[in-house]
Amino acid sequence: MQTGPGDNEIINRVLRGEQALYAELVKRYQNFVFTIALRYTPNREDAEEIAQDVFVKVYRSLADFRGESKFSTWLYTIVTTTCITFLRRKKLTVHSLDNEHIFEAADNQNSTFKANQVEQKSKVQVINDAIKLLSVDDARIITLFYQAEQSLEEIGRIIGVDPNTAKVKLHRARQRLKEKMEKYFTEELKDLVG
Structure with missing residues (x-):
């Protein structure tokens, strides 16, 4: 604080x-x-x-x-x-993570993920890595709520929706973040919990 x-x-x-x-x-x-x-x-x-x-x-x-x-x-x-x-x-190219080809490429690099699992990561680093796999909108709302500590009202103002819609979007973004963590960071989660 x-x-x-x-x-x-x-x-x-x-x-x-x-x-x-x-x-x-x-x-x-x-x-x-x-x-x-x-x-x-x-x-x-x-x-x-x-x-x-x-x-x-x-x-x-x-x-x-x-x-x-x-x-x-x-x-x-x-x-x-x-x-x-x-x-x-x-003039950098920005790729949407909603694109299926991005996830196919990530799946093909599974051996890289396994090699990185050997490296001990902090909880924050694992979460940040998982956030990078989210869509821009999901990453933004997660960042605003957890890292910028913005209220739902403030998030709503920033992204141009009412607070209830911001709450729904945050809930869905959390679900997708959980799915990414479970899919790509299973070993790290075991280490962090265990």
């Missing part, structure tokens, strides 16, 4: 001239921003570049934050927009 002044207080103080405090916001949200960027591009260097771009954009538009929602909700919107712009600029 965060200690010290709240996000809104920091923003107000930065806007009043205490620019050095902006580093506290960066520190609080750097993992959040980097994690979201990694959902859009598997390349760590690209994700780091996106994260840097995001924090520059946020600093420049801090005065536009109205405080009607959590800072993290506003930040999430900037991160996703920056990621999409970055991918368009780089």
